[in-house]
Amino acid sequence: NAxxxxxxxxxxxxxxxxxxxxxxxxxxxxxxxxxxxxxxxxLKLIYYSVGAGITDKGEVPNGYNVSRSTTEDFPLxxxxxxxxxxxxxxxxxxxxxxxxFGPGTRLTxx
Amino acid sequence: xxxxxxxxxxxxxxxxxxxxxxCDYTNSMFDYFLWYKKYPAEGPTFxxxxxxxxxxxxxxxxxxxxxKSAKHLSLHIVPSQPGDSAVYFCAARAEGDSSYKLIFGSxxxxxxxx
Numbered sequence: 001n002a003x004x005x006x007x008x009x010x011x012x013x014x015x016x017x018x019x020x021x022x023x024x025x026x027x028x029x030x031x032x033x034x035x036x037x038x039x040x041x042x043l044k045l046i047y048y049s050v051g052a053g054i055t056d057k058g059e060v061p062n063g064y065n066v067s068r069s070t071t072e073d074f075p076l077x078x079x080x081x082x083x084x085x086x087x088x089x090x091x092x093x094x095x096x097x098x099x100x101f102g103p104g105t106r107l108t109x110x
Numbered sequence: 111x112x113x114x115x116x117x118x119x120x121x122x123x124x125x126x127x128x129x130x131x132x133c134d135y136t137n138s139m140f141d142y143f144l145w146y147k148k149y150p151a152e153g154p155t156f157x158x159x160x161x162x163x164x165x166x167x168x169x170x171x172x173x174x175x176x177x178k179s180a181k182h183l184s185l186h187i188v189p190s191q192p193g194d195s196a197v198y199f200c201a202a203r204a205e206g207d208s209s210y211k212l213i214f215g216s217x218x219x220x221x222x223x224x
Contacts, residue, residue, distance in 0.1 A: 040119070040216060042114070042214030044214070103153050
């Protein structure tokens, strides 16, 4: 019973590089979410999806893109990495009232 | 503009005593509140929630109190155990068009001393 899995666990990017953070859930949840957590701050919603083919912006979407081609997968794309995107990224799935989180990806942009 | 505030970054409590974690909010449209617990190198896990139509919800050692007039909620842990040492996040959901979104506070780090 894997729940929500995220890869990679850690990544260091140079400014201007791009990468995709992977997220997969095996609970057949329609709702999925991407958050970022900066040091000393709460989680901020980047993007969310209410089902395959449907995505929408959260609080801090600039610099990111998402897609949702299947119920299970919700990848997050960074096109031109900037130091301000240094953060820990969490993927979650489930109803908004009870979200299940992955273990996170720690991303450093230098 | 922080809509959900946890003004105490840390709290230290003796094992067996009560832990009280506080959370204030500014948006009167919030209709549902949650507490999440987070251990290092793990994602947050859901702990307990409360609807705005209630003023108290209890689950074992955990009780959440909501004071709507003061826009304040608190999480009580009784008795506190060393395994409760973690960061606790308060979160709120707004009704209507924003009902898919949670707004999180900055967290309170709880240390339960043996």
